[in-house]
Amino acid sequence: MSTPVAVYEPFRAGLPPLGAYLRSLWARRSFIAEFSRSELREQNYGSVFGQLWLVLNPLLLSGVYFLLIYIIGGQSDSTRYGNLTASLFLFYLVSNSLTGGVKSITAGQRLILNTAFPRIMLPISAMVIALFKFVPTLAVFFVMRTVLGLNYSWQMFWAIPVVLIALLMGLGMAILISCINVYFRDIASFLPYMTRSLLYLSPILYQASDLSDRLRSFEIANPIFYLLDAWSQVMVYAQAPDLFSLLHSLVWALAIFIIGTYFFLSRERDFAVRL
Amino acid sequence: MISLSASKSLSSTHAAHALAVSVQNVGLTYTTSIDNRPTLKARLKSLGHGKKHTRVVNALNQVNLDVHYGTVLGVIGSNGAGKSSLMRVISGIVPPSQGRVEVHGSVSTLLALGVGFNPSMTGRANVYLGGLAAGMSRAEIDQQFDAIADFSELGDAIDAPMRTYSSGMYARLAFSVAATVQPDILIVDEALSTGDAHFKEKSLNRIKELRTADRALILVSHAMATIEDVCNEVAWLHKGKLMARGNPAEVIKQYREFTNTGKSSAANEDV
Numbered sequence: 001m002s003t004p005v006a007v008y009e010p011f012r013a014g015l016p017p018l019g020a021y022l023r024s025l026w027a028r029r030s031f032i033a034e035f036s037r038s039e040l041r042e043q044n045y046g047s048v049f050g051q052l053w054l055v056l057n058p059l060l061l062s063g064v065y066f067l068l069i070y071i072i073g074g075q076s077d078s079t080r081y082g083n084l085t086a087s088l089f090l091f092y093l094v095s096n097s098l099t100g101g102v103k104s105i106t107a108g109q110r111l112i113l114n115t116a117f118p119r120i121m122l123p124i125s126a127m128v129i130a131l132f133k134f135v136p137t138l139a140v141f142f143v144m145r146t147v148l149g150l151n152y153s154w155q156m157f158w159a160i161p162v163v164l165i166a167l168l169m170g171l172g173m174a175i176l177i178s179c180i181n182v183y184f185r186d187i188a189s190f191l192p193y194m195t196r197s198l199l200y201l202s203p204i205l206y207q208a209s210d211l212s213d214r215l216r217s218f219e220i221a222n223p224i225f226y227l228l229d230a231w232s233q234v235m236v237y238a239q240a241p242d243l244f245s246l247l248h249s250l251v252w253a254l255a256i257f258i259i260g261t262y263f264f265l266s267r268e269r270d271f272a273v274r275l
Numbered sequence: 276m277i278s279l280s281a282s283k284s285l286s287s288t289h290a291a292h293a294l295a296v297s298v299q300n301v302g303l304t305y306t307t308s309i310d311n312r313p314t315l316k317a318r319l320k321s322l323g324h325g326k327k328h329t330r331v332v333n334a335l336n337q338v339n340l341d342v343h344y345g346t347v348l349g350v351i352g353s354n355g356a357g358k359s360s361l362m363r364v365i366s367g368i369v370p371p372s373q374g375r376v377e378v379h380g381s382v383s384t385l386l387a388l389g390v391g392f393n394p395s396m397t398g399r400a401n402v403y404l405g406g407l408a409a410g411m412s413r414a415e416i417d418q419q420f421d422a423i424a425d426f427s428e429l430g431d432a433i434d435a436p437m438r439t440y441s442s443g444m445y446a447r448l449a450f451s452v453a454a455t456v457q458p459d460i461l462i463v464d465e466a467l468s469t470g471d472a473h474f475k476e477k478s479l480n481r482i483k484e485l486r487t488a489d490r491a492l493i494l495v496s497h498a499m500a501t502i503e504d505v506c507n508e509v510a511w512l513h514k515g516k517l518m519a520r521g522n523p524a525e526v527i528k529q530y531r532e533f534t535n536t537g538k539s540s541a542a543n544e545d546v
Contacts, residue, residue, distance in 0.1 A: 004297075004377035011370040031391075031407035038393040038404055045395040114386040115408060116367040272369045273305055 011269050015262070025118045032121055036128040058089055058137040062144075069205055078148040079236055080207070085144055086235040087204040087228045089137040090163075093130050094170045094224055095195045100126030101174025102181050102188045109275045119268040120261070123174040130170055141235070153238040162231050162241065162249075169223060169253035176260030179267060182274050202228050223252035295379055295460050295491035296342040296365055302373035303335035303360050303515075334360040335371070336515040342460075344380075347492040349506035349523060351499070351530055356512040358495045362386060362462050365493070380459030380491070383409060387464070388449035398433040398440070398448050399424075405452040419455045426481075427451035428474070447474055454481045461485060464495040479505070499527050 044053050062085040069084060104122040105112070112119065180187050199205075201222050208216070208229040219225040227249035230241035306329045335357045342348050350358050363369040364376055366384040391408030392401045402423055406416040416423075424433050427448045437445060463482065482505060486492060496502050502509060502523060509526040511518045513533070519526045 004379050005381070006367060006378040008364065008367050008370055008376040008378070010372055010374075027410075028407070030413050031404075034404055034407050035391070038396050038400065042393055042395040110387065111391055111408065113363070113368065114390045115384060116382070117408075117410075269370045272363070 015265050016269070018265075021118055021265070025121065028117060028121055031117075032125055032128060035121075036125045036132065039125065040129050040132050054133055054136045055140055057133075058085075058092070058140050061092070062088055065205065078150060082145050082148055082150050082236040083207055083232050084204060085141055087202070087232055089134065089141055090166055090228060090231045091199060091202060091204055091224065092137070093134040093163075093166055094173065095198070096130035096133055097127045097170030097174040098177055098195060099191060100129050101178045102191055103178075104174065105178045105182050105271060106185070106275065112272055112275060119271055120175060120264055123178040123264070124171065126174045126178070127167065127171040130174075131167065145235070150236060151238045155240045156234055156238050158234045158240050159231070161246070162227065162234055165246070165249050165253050166224075166227060166231075168257050169227065169249070172253060172255075172257030172260045174260075175264045176256060179260070179264040182267070182271055198222070198224065201225070203232065204228065207232065220248070223256065224249070227252075292343045292345060293379070294341060294377075295344050295346070296340070296493075297377040297379075298338055298340040298361070298365065298374070299376070300374035301335055301338045301361075301364060301371045301376060302333070303357070303364060303369065304372045305332040305334055306330070307332055333515050335364065338374075338512075338515070338517050340510060340517060340520070342491050342493060344459075344491050345488040346508055347486050347494065347506045349502035349509040350493060350495045350512060351497070351502060351509060351527065352512035352518075353534060355514070357515040358512055359386065359464055360515075361512065362464050362493065362495060366462055378460065381410075382460045382462065383453075383456045383458035385453045385461065385463040388446050388453065392437060392445075392449065394438040395436055397436055398427075398429055401437055401448065402433075402452055405449065406455070409453060409456045410458075411456055423448075423451045423455055426454070426477075443471060443474075450474075450478050450481075454478065454485070457485075459489070460491045460493070462493045462495075465497070499531075503527060 041051070044050050047053060049056060065084055065088060066081060069080065073080075101123045104126045105119065108119075108122045111117075111122075177187060177191070201219070202225050203211075208225070211219070225248075226245040230245035230249060233239045233241045233245070338357075338361060340361075350361065352358050360369070362384065363386070364371050365378065366382050366386070367376075367378070368384075368386075389401075389405065391405050393404060396404065399420075402420060403413070403416055406419075406423075407413065411419075427433070427444075427450075429444060429448060432440065432444065433448075437448075440448070479501060482492070482494070486505070494502065494506060506523050508521065509523040510520040511526050511530045518533075519529050
């Protein structure tokens with residue numbers, strides 16, 4: 001009697017064999033890319049500007065928030081504006097992963113009910129879409145910071161680890177929230193308020209150094225506060241980020257990713273009957 | 276010699292009559308909510324009493340079924356008999372509630388047409404999307420693309436967005452993509468009745484081509500004539516239970532006697 005290729009037994013919460021899971025996920029990498037690309041194109045389908053919206057969105061966004069801080073703060077030096085745009089764009093990488101991820105499982109119902117594939121592919125696509133949206137904003141930012149006359153330095157290569165941490169954070173959040181949404185659909189309605197609060201709690205419309213020490217100590221609970229601070233140090237001031245900021249964001253990103261992935265993988269075989 | 280690589284390569288061979296799928300005492304129960312008025316008030320009330328407004332549905336009950344390589348198994352039964360549930364359990368989409376399923380080979384499912392398709396994209400882009408969703412590689416699709424496009428008979432429309440397609444065109448392209456995958460075990464659920472009479476016949480012939488000694492086919496259909504024509508074994512499910520299994524003509528006869536549709540020609544119209 002030969003050994004079976006696959007055995008299906010009653011669902012128990014627990015991790016699937018990780019090696020086989022990762023292999024089948026890797027085998028589907030081109031599907032993830034193609035799926036993400038088509039979802040992204042669908043979002044701008046039928047609009048006059050089409051894919052140009054990928055650049056127009058960040059431009060308009062930074063313009064609107066600039067108006068806000070100019071009117072409220074009454075001042076606008078170039079670093080402040082640089083901080084606003086740089087942080088806003090990285091914030092949207094994380095928040096787009098969240099908003100794209102939340103319904104990735106529930107919207108993928110047809111796919112889930114009719115094909116066997118590693119379900120984690122769907123929140124991964126949400127993160128890939130957020131990344132596709134983030135890349136053009138980087139180009140916009142570099143044009144802006146040149147116009148603003150901000151300095152360049154080799155220290156700016158620190159941007160690479162910071163973006164990697166942000167991607168891990170976005171991925172972890174997408175995975176976690178997509179799974180929560182299967183069991184608690186109301187989370188999708190809460191999400192806009194959560195991301196909006198995160199926006200105001202993070203150093204985007206203000207700079208991290210503007211906060212009092214007491215408030216800053218509370219921000220340890222904000223997963224992206226020090227991530228955005230590190231990003232601003234690198235992208236606006238062209239300095240190396242401080243170690244604490246890097247570590248703080250890395251620990252948060254890892255924690256969210258590990259918890260989210262564990263929760264997701266141990267539950268995903270149950271998704272098909274819950275949709 | 277039995278090769279049991281999980282790869283989808285065409286070269287994987289299975290001795291005829293080797294076991295492909297073994298379904299052992301499988302049961303599947305769903306819990307569905309039966310709230311008449313799913314309001315917050317009702318939810319809060321039931322929280323206090325610890326009473327759950329749910330109903331347990333026995334979709335499958337103690338099903339035992341072995342499918343060997345070289346077999347074309349037809350699965351019949353009335354609506355709600357558990358046919359689709361069984362297919363989902365075999366393909367690993369839904370875990371069984373009881374029992375065990377062993378699968379000895381790569382499985383491809385054709386449970387619904389156009390899974391993974393994105394209507395905003397062109398037919399061409401969707402061939403890639405659908406093919407990748409079905410587990411093919413990009414290189415395989417490149418290689419098969421012309422054959423898929425030819426089979427779908429879409430002509431120039433292949434480069435138009437799929438939202439401009441008629442439902443028949445949509446189904447034709449979806450079937451063409453799905454029929455190109457060459458798995459060890461192919462599960463087809465109600466996907467044969469696509470398009471017009473001409474295309475139906477064409478897709479039926481395609482399924483017949485897929486019948487080889489080193490492949491197992493499982494077809495779910497209400498079209499008894501098709502089942503009798505294509506399959507060499509039939510399993511009849513009723514309310515989650517396996518009622519009979521064996522020679523197509525005999526099982527279909529039993530099924531017809533059971534449902535009293537033997538005389539009605541309308542029941543056999545769908546090919």
